[in-house]
Amino acid sequence: MRSLNKIILIPLLALTFLMSNTANAQDIIDRIEPTFWWVGMHNPNLQLMIHGDKIGDLNPSVSYKGVTLEQVIKVENPNYLFINLNISPEAKAGSFPIEFKIDGKLVFTYKYELKQRRKGSAEREGFCNKDIIYLITPDRFANGDPSNDTVKGMREAADRSDKNGRHGGDIKGIIDHLDYIKDMGFTAIWVNPLLENDMEKYSYHGYATTDYYKIDPRFGTNNDYLRLTEEANKKGIKIIMDMIENHNGLFHWWTGDEPTNDWYHYQSEEKKTFTSHKKFTIPDPYATNTDKEAYSDGWFDTIMPDLNQRNPLMANYLIQNSIWWVEYANLGGIRQDTYTYPDPDFMAEWSCRIMAEYPNFNIVGEEWIDQPAIVSRWQKGKINENGYESCLPSLIDFPLQKALETALNLEKKPYSDTFNSLYETLAYDFLYPDPYNLVTMIDNHDIARFYNQVNENLDLFKMGLIYLYVTRGIPQIYYGTEILINNTEIPDDHSLIRTDMPGGWKSDSVNVFTEKGLTKEQKEVKDLVKKLNHFRTDNPALQTGQLKHYVPRDEVYVLFRFDEKKKIMSIFNKNKDLTSVELSHYQELLEGATKAINALTNESYDLKKGTINVEGTSATILIIE
Numbered sequence: 001m002r003s004l005n006k007i008i009l010i011p012l013l014a015l016t017f018l019m020s021n022t023a024n025a026q027d028i029i030d031r032i033e034p035t036f037w038w039v040g041m042h043n044p045n046l047q048l049m050i051h052g053d054k055i056g057d058l059n060p061s062v063s064y065k066g067v068t069l070e071q072v073i074k075v076e077n078p079n080y081l082f083i084n085l086n087i088s089p090e091a092k093a094g095s096f097p098i099e100f101k102i103d104g105k106l107v108f109t110y111k112y113e114l115k116q117r118r119k120g121s122a123e124r125e126g127f128c129n130k131d132i133i134y135l136i137t138p139d140r141f142a143n144g145d146p147s148n149d150t151v152k153g154m155r156e157a158a159d160r161s162d163k164n165g166r167h168g169g170d171i172k173g174i175i176d177h178l179d180y181i182k183d184m185g186f187t188a189i190w191v192n193p194l195l196e197n198d199m200e201k202y203s204y205h206g207y208a209t210t211d212y213y214k215i216d217p218r219f220g221t222n223n224d225y226l227r228l229t230e231e232a233n234k235k236g237i238k239i240i241m242d243m244i245e246n247h248n249g250l251f252h253w254w255t256g257d258e259p260t261n262d263w264y265h266y267q268s269e270e271k272k273t274f275t276s277h278k279k280f281t282i283p284d285p286y287a288t289n290t291d292k293e294a295y296s297d298g299w300f301d302t303i304m305p306d307l308n309q310r311n312p313l314m315a316n317y318l319i320q321n322s323i324w325w326v327e328y329a330n331l332g333g334i335r336q337d338t339y340t341y342p343d344p345d346f347m348a349e350w351s352c353r354i355m356a357e358y359p360n361f362n363i364v365g366e367e368w369i370d371q372p373a374i375v376s377r378w379q380k381g382k383i384n385e386n387g388y389e390s391c392l393p394s395l396i397d398f399p400l401q402k403a404l405e406t407a408l409n410l411e412k413k414p415y416s417d418t419f420n421s422l423y424e425t426l427a428y429d430f431l432y433p434d435p436y437n438l439v440t441m442i443d444n445h446d447i448a449r450f451y452n453q454v455n456e457n458l459d460l461f462k463m464g465l466i467y468l469y470v471t472r473g474i475p476q477i478y479y480g481t482e483i484l485i486n487n488t489e490i491p492d493d494h495s496l497i498r499t500d501m502p503g504g505w506k507s508d509s510v511n512v513f514t515e516k517g518l519t520k521e522q523k524e525v526k527d528l529v530k531k532l533n534h535f536r537t538d539n540p541a542l543q544t545g546q547l548k549h550y551v552p553r554d555e556v557y558v559l560f561r562f563d564e565k566k567k568i569m570s571i572f573n574k575n576k577d578l579t580s581v582e583l584s585h586y587q588e589l590l591e592g593a594t595k596a597i598n599a600l601t602n603e604s605y606d607l608k609k610g611t612i613n614v615e616g617t618s619a620t621i622l623i624i625e
Contacts (some may be wrong), residue, residue, distance in 0.1 A: 025110040028052045028100075031253075033317070034324045035213055036113040039091045041323075042122065042357045045070075047316045048112070049259070050081040058100040058107055066091025067114075073313070080259040082313055087114065118330060126362030126393075127188045127238050127333040129436050130543045132533050133476035134186035136174060137445050138194060138219055139204040141479055142504030144172025151217045155200045155251065158218070160505075163495040166204045171220035171228050173504060180513050182235045184526075185533025189232060190240040190335050190476065192445060194219050199249050199303060205445075205498070206242070207337060208249030208304050212321045222328075229329050238332025240364075241325055245318050245350060246341040247304040255305070263314060265297040265306040274298045275306070275341065279369050282340060283377055285385065296343055309346035319350050323357055332362075339365030339395075340378065344388060351380075352391035364394040364439045368446070370402035372428035381433030397438040397473060399425050404442065404467060405453045408460045408574075412555060418574055419552035426471065426549065436544065440473035443481060445498055448491035451484045458484075458521060459617040462528060463572055466619035469532045470561060470570040472547050482529040483512050483522040528600075535599055535621075541566045548589060556581060556614075560589050567624040569596065576616045583610050596622040 029052040037046050050060075056078035062069040066088045073082035083098075093116040097109045127133065143149070149158035149168040159165035171194065181189065193206030196216040206216070215225050229239045258264065266272045275298030281287040282295060299306045309315045325331060334354070339347060351363060367375045375398065377384050380391050403425035410418035429435040442450040442464050454460035461484070468475045480501055487496040503511030510517035518526070536542045545563040555574040558581075560567065567589070573579050583590060596605040596612075599621040605612055607624075614620050 023108040025100075025108045028108060029055065029110060032110065032112065033213055034320055036115055037087070037324075038115050038117045038327055039066075039087060039093050040089065040117050041087070041327075043353065044087050044089070046085045046087055047313075047320065048083050048085065049313075049317055050083065051079060051254075054078050055081045055100075058102050061099045061101065062096065063099075064091070064096030067096055075259050075313070076261060077257065077259050079257060082259075117327065121327060121330075122358060123360060124330070124332070124358055125360045126358070127240060127474065128362060129472070129474050130537075130540075131187045131238065131474055132185065132536060133188045133190050133240065133439065133474060134181055134184075135190045135192075135441075135444055135476055135478045137169075137192045137205070137479070137498045138171065138174060139167050139169040139206075140498045140504075141169045141501045142173025142177055143168040143170060143506075144174070144176045145170050145220070148218050148220065154198050154217065156198075156203045160500070163493075164202050164204075166218060167500055167505075168218075169500075169504060170218065171215070171224040175224075175228055175231055177504075177513060178231055178235055178237065182237060184482065184530050185537060186477070187236060187537065188238040188240055188332060190333075191242060193242045193244065193337075194225060197249055198251050200251070203249075205494075207244055208247075208301075209244060210249040210252045212248075212317075213324070225329055229331065233330065233332075239329070240333035240335050241329065241331050242335045242337060243322055243325075244337040245307065245309065245322075245347070246338040247300045247306050250303045250305060252305075259313060260311060262308050262311055265308050266299065267305075272299060274302075275300055279340060279367070279374060282344060283374060283384075283386075296341060300338065300341065307342070309343040315346050315349065318346075319353050322350065322354055326354065326358060326361070334361075334363045335396075336363060336365045336392075339392070340367050347378075347392070348388070348390045355380075355391045355393070362393050362437070364396055365392050366396050368396075368398055370399045372399045372425065372431050375399060376428075376431040376433075379433050379437075393434070394437045394439055394474070396444075396476075397440045399428070400438075400471070400473075401441055401443075401447075404464055405450075408454050408464055412574070417552040417555060417557075419555070419557040419572065422467075423549065423552050423557065429472070436472045438473045439476050440468055440471060441476040441478070442468055443478050443497075444476065445478065446494065447497070449478075449486045449497060450481060451486040452488065452491040456486065456488070457617075458525075461525070463574075463617065463619045465525075465528065466532065466570065466621065467559075467572065469536050470542060470559060470568065470621060472561075475536070477529065480512070482526045483518060484525050531600060539566060539568065541568055550586065553585075554579075558586060562589070567593075568599070569622040569624055571612070571614050571620045571622070573614045573616060573618055573620075578613055578616055580611045580613050583607060583612060590624065593624045595625040597625065599623055 031051045033049045056074045068086040070086050071084040095111040095113045099109050100107045158168050160167045194215050195209045196211035196214045197203040197206050197208050198210040199208050215222050232239050276294040278295050281291045375395050403421045407419050407422040502508050503513045541561045541563045545561045549559040557572040559570045593607050
């Protein structure tokens with residue numbers, strides 16, 4: 001909220017300037033967003049949001065070759081002005097003046113910058129099924145710069161003793177450990193939100209944005225973020241930015257001074273209401289508009305106002321902001337939080353405009369539900385009964401994660417197989433236009449650590465981990481999962497799920513990066529993750545190869561991945577004892593094969609014997625020769 005002194009001072013200054021010569025732009029304009037733009041973009045249109053005291057009383061004009069002022073939009077709040085520009089292909093990079101006048105008199109001139117795009121920017125490749133994603137909650141990963149743990153003037157200071165507080169992890173901490181991430185074999189990093197979250201408490205997670213164009217100073221600066229993407233790219237690692245179009249933080253700089261009366265849904269305090277979280281209302285052919293709006297328009301939380309994307313100015317602001325970060329930071333992808341909560345038509349436009357600008361890019365949306373029929377309707381290429389179309393390439397595969405957890409925890413019952421839920425969920429892939437582009441995972445920042453999900457059973461943990469690497473999709477590992485991080489007391493406590501990475505702070509007695517203090521089991525799992533990462537990267541059959549699987553029987557589930565050069569057979573055995581697997585049942589895919597090599601142990605198998613013995617409660621990966 002702006003101070004009373006500033007609100008009183010600015011009109012007096014503006015009046016003085018009008019009575020004399022021209023004013024300095026920075027004395028009247030608080031912000032112009034986007035802060036700058038680029039020439040040569042696919043979409044030639046650019047809308048500027050200009051904020052300053054009584055700025056709406058002024059009339060802007062532009063004189064620059066290739067740039068045309070198409071429209072000036074004045075809104076009910078005189079502190080805002082929106083101008084629509086057209087930037088033709090002939091426009092050159094450089095600064096151009098925007099003159100602001102009143103009654104024909106020049107008040108001030110603002111120089112707006114158009115930058116040159118990076119070479120090949122439009123053709124950039126997003127993350128894909130050749131990648132393996134490492135998910136990081138930055139506040140909890142590593143503290144590379146203790147001097148920014150607490151920043152003067154920001155509402156929340158660091159307190160590592162508070163599970164809900166800020167612990168000091170930052171961008172430098174990630175940069176410092178890029179070699180670890182590369183050595184482990186990860187090729188992309190999804191970082192939970194890094195934009196400013198100047199909230200009073202519980203701000204570490206980043207999902208309550210208070211400035212869409214500024215990295216939170218407790219994580220670093222915009223330049224630090226650029227350095228992260230540059231250093232990561234040098235090592236062959238893509239950076240995926242976590243974005244939120246549905247809501248922002250209550251202390252966003254425009255709160256209390258919104259451009260329009262419908263900037264937020266339920267903007268006034270007395271009308272505030274919260275989302276129903278009833279996801280089925282959106283695809284439900286019988287749902288009322290009342291119920292649909294109760295899901296889409298309600299606030300996500302008491303401190304997270306719901307953005308009204310049906311307001312075209314808001315919609316354009318959010319879309320341009322996403323494109324700005326892709327271009328500015330040379331991103332390798334976007335992860336969109338709460339993808340289905342905003343207005344569906346807006347999200348279609350948002351995804352389509354980004355993909356039109358970057359045709360080889362990738363965006364993964366969050367639809368947190370275990371129903372493939374609901375998740376699949378949002379993916380690009382899906383034909384929906386109501387005609388809804390999206391340009392969203394990827395979604396997080398929550399249904400497969402839940403099925404895997406269920407399958408591993410089920411106890412054997414007569415006339416049933418515990419792997420059935422996993423088999424059947426994968427069979428639902430006919431619903432997806434592109435199941436190979438789904439992001440798969442065993443855990444993330446919102447659900448219990450996988451080791452807790454399987455009740456700290458190491459054998460089941462390893463089975464689930466291996467399944468992640470041999471099934472279709474783009475595997476994602478949450479930081480610390482590689483060393484069995486878990487939370488036994490309250491497995492679903494988000495702040496404890498997002499625990500500090502051991503070794504990310506100098507005082508830590510255990511260090512994942514040096515392996516100091518790690519247990520035998522932690523080292524074993526870390527080595528397994530590393531081996532699986534590199535094995536998958538070295539074998540295109542596990543990335544883009546075809547998938548075939550057999551109906552589970554006798555607690556054994558077999559899955560094949562193959563291309564023209566290689567065939568890989570994975571055997572999952574939930575029997576507690578050594579099990580002899582009859583190969584004759586799998587001859588459709590083993591025909592002519594005589595030998596197999598265990599991908600993890602290099603043990604050789606003679607397939608002519610007709611059987612393979614596999615350990616109880618285990619997963620075996622075989623390279624078929």
